[in-house]
Amino acid sequence: xxxxxxxxxxxxxxxxxxxxxxxxxxxxxxxxxxxxxxxxxxxxxxxxxxxxxxxxxxxxxxxxxxxxxxxxxxxxxxxxxxxxxxxxxxxxxxxxxxxxxxxxxxxxxxxxxxxxxxxxxxxxxxxxxxxxxxxxxxxxxxxxxxxxxxxxxxxxxxxxxxxxx
Numbered sequence: 001x002x003x004x005x006x007x008x009x010x011x012x013x014x015x016x017x018x019x020x021x022x023x024x025x026x027x028x029x030x031x032x033x034x035x036x037x038x039x040x041x042x043x044x045x046x047x048x049x050x051x052x053x054x055x056x057x058x059x060x061x062x063x064x065x066x067x068x069x070x071x072x073x074x075x076x077x078x079x080x081x082x083x084x085x086x087x088x089x090x091x092x093x094x095x096x097x098x099x100x101x102x103x104x105x106x107x108x109x110x111x112x113x114x115x116x117x118x119x120x121x122x123x124x125x126x127x128x129x130x131x132x133x134x135x136x137x138x139x140x141x142x143x144x145x146x147x148x149x150x151x152x153x154x155x156x157x158x159x160x161x162x163x164x165x
Contacts (some may be wrong), residue, residue: 025116069131
């Protein structure tokens with residue numbers, strides 16, 4: 001499976017706090033640093049995803065703003081995440097470009113950093129409480145999109161696409 005993510009550049013102190021929460025409350029923290037996922041696993045060929053990445057990267061690097069942590073839920077369980085509140089249009093455009101047949105409509109896509117995941121709501125409450133102490137809203141920069149391949153229980157970097165300056 002292939003994934004496309006962006007690693008927002010955040011203030012070092014904030015990033016350290018986010019990673020501390022993720023390390024304690026997210027089963028994925030040991031595999032990948034804090035990120036925004038744009039492609040949530042596709043079996044499309046690498047060259048097809050790469051072509052979409054080249055197109056999506058034809059934009060300047062941009063500032064992204066994160067708001068306070070909120071809970072979420074889907075068929076896999078409960079989540080605590082930091083939503084990327086701005087620029088929502090740019091984030092949705094990247095999602096739309098990278099997902100020609102999305103599992104969810106682009107208008108429903110909420111870019112975010114996952115802080116915690118759990119099968120039940122009580123499992124994310126400690127992460128939400130810790131996240132309430134983060135200095136938010138906060139801004140970071142997105143300057144690249146990264147293509148990853150899942151191998152066994154690892155995520156391997158295939159390529160990085162710098163956003164046009």
